[in-house]
Amino acid sequence: MNLVKLTTAIGSEAEIAANTYEEISHELTLFAEPVFNIGEFTVTNSLINAWIVVVGIVILSIIISKKIKRIPRGLQNAFEIVVEGAMNLADSVTGDRAKTKKVFPFVFAAFIFILLNNWLGLLPGIGSIGFIEQHGAELLFVPFFRGAMADLNTTLALALLTVIGANIFGIFTVGFFKHMNKFFNVKALAEIPGKLKKEPAIIFINPIKFFVGIIEIISEFAKVASLSFRLFGNIFAGEVLLSSIAVIFALALPIPFLFLEVFVGMIQALIFSILMLVYFTIASTAEEH
Numbered sequence: 001m002n003l004v005k006l007t008t009a010i011g012s013e014a015e016i017a018a019n020t021y022e023e024i025s026h027e028l029t030l031f032a033e034p035v036f037n038i039g040e041f042t043v044t045n046s047l048i049n050a051w052i053v054v055v056g057i058v059i060l061s062i063i064i065s066k067k068i069k070r071i072p073r074g075l076q077n078a079f080e081i082v083v084e085g086a087m088n089l090a091d092s093v094t095g096d097r098a099k100t101k102k103v104f105p106f107v108f109a110a111f112i113f114i115l116l117n118n119w120l121g122l123l124p125g126i127g128s129i130g131f132i133e134q135h136g137a138e139l140l141f142v143p144f145f146r147g148a149m150a151d152l153n154t155t156l157a158l159a160l161l162t163v164i165g166a167n168i169f170g171i172f173t174v175g176f177f178k179h180m181n182k183f184f185n186v187k188a189l190a191e192i193p194g195k196l197k198k199e200p201a202i203i204f205i206n207p208i209k210f211f212v213g214i215i216e217i218i219s220e221f222a223k224v225a226s227l228s229f230r231l232f233g234n235i236f237a238g239e240v241l242l243s244s245i246a247v248i249f250a251l252a253l254p255i256p257f258l259f260l261e262v263f264v265g266m267i268q269a270l271i272f273s274i275l276m277l278v279y280f281t282i283a284s285t286a287e288e289h
Contacts, residue, residue, distance in 0.1 A: 033142045045143055046151035049126070051248040053116045053148070057109075081107070093277045103280045106165065110158065111273035114146060118235060118265030121147025122242075122258060149235040150269075152228065159227035161274045163220055170283030179283070183220075221229040227275060234268050 021199040032044035064079065072080050086108055090100045120126065126145045148154045181187055188206040195202050238261045244255050 006266060024114050032146055032153065033115040035142065035144060043118040044151065044153075046148045049117060049120055049145050050154060052145075053113060053120060056116065056198070057112060070191060078144055078191040086111075089118070090277055093274065094281045099281070099284060103277060103284075105271045107273050107277050107280070110162075110276060111269050113195045114268060114272055115230070115269035117148040117154075117268060119262065120275055121150060122261055122265070123241065147235060150239050154253070155232040156224070158231070158272070162227060162279060163223050166276075166279040166283040167220070169280050173284035181213075183213045185210045223279065227272065231268055231272055234264060 008086050027255035034042045035045050035048060064076070068076060087097075087100055089103055090104055090107065093101045094103065109250055126143070126147065126238050129144055132139050132141055167179070173179075188209040192202055242257055242261060
């Protein structure tokens with residue numbers, strides 16, 4: 001009698017487990033999933049990835065700084081080749097090594113941060129290791145880790161830092177009034193009464209210059225949208241592609257696409273950094289130039 005009850009109980013538990021397993025689902029979302037809270041601050045899986053990269057960069061920087069020698073060898077030599085090549089590439093954009101030295105630390109740090117985040121999101125376990133959370137009658141799988149650049153919050157923050165940082169750099173480089181003259185060209189309107197007799201066409205040209213400044217304000221917001229959505233869209237699309245291919249063809253077929261995403265991750269980091277460098281260069285040039 002007891003044996004029959006025990007068998008029935010085991011069978012019921014197995015059936016419940018099977019039904020529970022079937023109900024667990026996970027889909028790639030446009031938003032990062034929350035993992036835990038620190039007080040009222042929500043920590044998402046993409047933020048954990050970003051923290052891992054930051055900690056890794058800090059540790060690597062400390063190790064390299066303690067082993068720097070006047071005559072480079074081994075790993076230091078390789079890093080110096082990379083940095084020198086990156087600075088030469090930056091010179092082709094800025095046209096001035098002195099200006100490159102001012103901008104390069106910020107731009108190169110952003111490149112390393114984006115690149116490592118893009119590549120970290122491709123490692124095994126990213127997106128597949130996590131916990132099960134109940135939402136109403138549905139059980140959802142929430143991964144502990146998610147590529148930081150596949151979260152619009154991260155790319156938006158980088159875009160805002162780029163645009164705001166470029167404007168601050170422009171203010172310190174050319175001066176506050178010269179930099180703001182790009183957006184509010186009051187000088188162009190003030191010149192009209194004094195030059196109207198000698199240059200009658202100025203009454204048409206200078207208002208256009210003033211209107212162009214207003215367009216420049218709009219372009220600053222467009223830069224934020226362009227930088228954030230371009231990086232987010234490409235990385236998120238790569239995640240969706242790899243997940244879809246892995247579901248349809250679970251064995252060897254996803255591997256070529258994985259290597260493709262390694263290349264795409266590097267290209268997207270390079271594009272973002274070059275655009276950042278361009279914006280800083282433009283901001284450090286006076287309006288009349």
